[in-house]
Amino acid sequence: MGIARPSPSLRRLWKSEVDAWSVFAVLLAVVLLAPLVAVFIGGFETGPEWGHISETVLGGYISNTLIVLVLVCLLSLMLAIPSAWIVSMYDFPGRKLFSWALGAPLAIPTYVAATVYYDTLNAAIPALIQIRKSFGIDTYLLAEQILRYGMLAVLMSAVLYPYVYLGLRASFSGQQGVFIEAARTLGRGPWSIFWKIALPLSRPALVAGLSLIAMEVMNDYGAVNFFGVPTLTEGLFRTWFGLSDQASGIRLAGVMIAIMFVILSVEYYLRGKARYTQSQERAATSARRKLSSGRAALAVVICMIPLTLGFIIPATRLTYWAILSYGGNGNSSSGLLQIGNSLLLSLIVMVVICAFALLFAYAWRLHSNRWLRLTTRAATLGYAVPGAAIAIGVMTLLGTLDRGFTWLPILSGTLLALGFAYVVRFFTIGFQNIHAGMTQVCGNLDEASRTLGHGPAKTFWRVNLRLLKGPLICASILVFIDIIKELPLTLVLRPADFETLSTLAFGFAKEGRYLESALPSLIIVLVGMVGLVIMGRFTEESQTNH
Known part of the structure; x- marks a missing residue:
């Protein structure tokens, strides 16, 4: 019995679709996917400390990660949405400068921001001592935990909000101009236009920005380590290096990957439901309205808040420290190497x-x-x-x-x-x-x-x-x-x-x-x-x- 030869249609498909380019793409994808497959396979092995980890600290790792993630996303929205709307829809002194400068905090990593802001916790020590004297140790511990989590969320959102800001600015300034102008001619006010037209149309950009922030929060180790917040990443380092339990570390890595896949699935679902048809022609942007002096000052203040928290304070303190370092001990030649x-x-x-x-x-x-x-x-x-x-x-x-x-x-x-x-x-x-x-x-x-x-x-x-x-x-x-x-x-x-x-x-x-x-x-x-x-x-x- 002879071996069946491939059909002519299959041979044509092979000849037309399979070449060096496609083979390269498949091989590269296999190589890039291999580490994730290794985590999946390694997750079936039980480490000596996994029972203790799963019973005592795993739930805390997951809940702390989700708490920080939700807080950072909410605060990022509070910083990004007003500033993006103001620079896109209104004309005021400094608007062009703020338009690009509000994206500058992306240059500050979260662990660098944590370094800059960490010593601000010392300013709260007298208040915490007073709380302990007045209300006891339990209230003191709760207040101290709220302070650490809150400060961590503020500094992370201050440097991550541009992921949402940049997408919203492009959305508000782009194809929405036609709809906003139409709403204005129909007598809609600014608040009605914002809540009922601009924000719903910007949902894809909003969801995409929040998903990027979620990835950054899940990836962060430096900031959470500084502030003593035991997230999944912190737990992975403790397990891998502190307990020397590689098998349990692989399982924790698998948990992190699973959570990210859930986040990506939600992001894909929300963006899939919000794919609005756009014209292929260049959209007419909405005419910016000039603000009065009082409202212009308020717009400047609103834009200065995220810029100050996310860039001006960290950059200023780093520059000051670098000058002191250069004039003092300085950095060794090995460090420069x-x-x-x-x-x-x-x-x-x-x-x-x-x-x-x-x-x-x-x-x-x-x-x-x-x-x-x-x-x-x-x-x-x-x-x-x-x-x-x-x-x-x-x-x-x-x-x-x-x-x-x-x-x-x-x-x-x-x-x-x-x-x-x-x-x-x-x-x-x-x-x-x-x-x-x-x-x-x-x-x-x-x-x-x-x-x-x-x-x-x-x-x-x-x-x-x-x-x-x-x-x-x-x-x-x-x-x-x-x-x-x-x-x-x-x-x-x-x-x-x-x-x-x-x-x-x-x-x-x-x-x-x-x-x-x-x-x-x-x-x-x-x-x-x-x-x-x-x-x-x-x-x-x-x-x-x-």
Whole structure:
């Protein structure tokens, strides 16, 4: 009995859909998904401390994480919505400056903000002592806990609200202009327009921004560690390093991933219900109304509150500490060398991520079928997963390879392991920006090139790559900034005696050496600010050209 040959239709499908580009995309997705699969498989193993963890502290880890997440999201909405509405709909002195400056807190990592604001808790000590004398130890402990959680939520929302602000500003200033002008002509007042038209139409941007904030809160380790709030990430570090229970640490990483998948599912459902049809023509923006002097002053105050909390105070204190550090003990030459190593590693990983993202995005453009869409979802899961969970997955995966292939060099605990984890986590950023740019900029030009007889490789090199200067620069900047800022993943995977800007800043601050932590913290902030300015320039140019 002979072997059945594939049907002609199947052979045609194989020939048309399967090539080097699609094979590369599938293989890359498998590699990027492998650490998450390792966490899933490792979660079936029970660690020696898991019984104690699940019975005593796991519920607290989960509840604390959700409490911080809800508080930060609510406070971020309170900071983002009024400022976005004001700069989009009204004209007042300083509006243009506030429009872009309100996004500046994104350059401040949460652990840097925690360093700056942590000593403010000392100002509340006399009040807490008085509470203890007057109402007893139980009331004192409750007040102290409320203060820590509240301060943590305020500082995190002060640097994370731009995720919501930037989306709302674009939404209020964009396609909504037609609807807002129509409502004005029908006699609707500002409050009615805001609550019944602008805010409902902005739900996709609102949900997207909140989901990004949720990812940042789930990923945070530095700020919660400073303020002593035991979240899941803090619990993972305690289990992995404090209890030396790798199996239970893997299970905690699995719990973190499961919670993030629930959040993403809710986000997908809410955004799916709010996909409003938009015109392909450039929308007419709503005319901004000029405010009177009194209301203009109020608008300035409203915009200054989040900007002061999220950027001015942290940047001012860091600059002051850096000046004192330079005039005093200063930073050692070895510390400056570590900073250089950190920047070099970030640059190398950025190039790798953007190169992979370019090839993957072009493979998607060539074969946007159901299987490649599924492959893309798998490859881009990393950014939604907390960095500590990815680090645990990478350690588990590479540890298995080290034990199974003893003839290979040791991979665990090397810069290669750290770089691989960065690629897994931040590949999504590079791909999304390059893919969006390829869709917007390239149009049908590559199809025209292929009709002239040029193959996919030549078309990619001569057409697509030359048109993607702006999106490629934006993707590179975003990836570089996120790598520089990443803390929990780096703390888990860095080799011995290797420091990055984030670990230097966090390590000095944890030891109470705030002056020495200022320089690496300030470099992180400056890199973020330069990146935001360059991105803003390219965004304005692309909108003008479009």
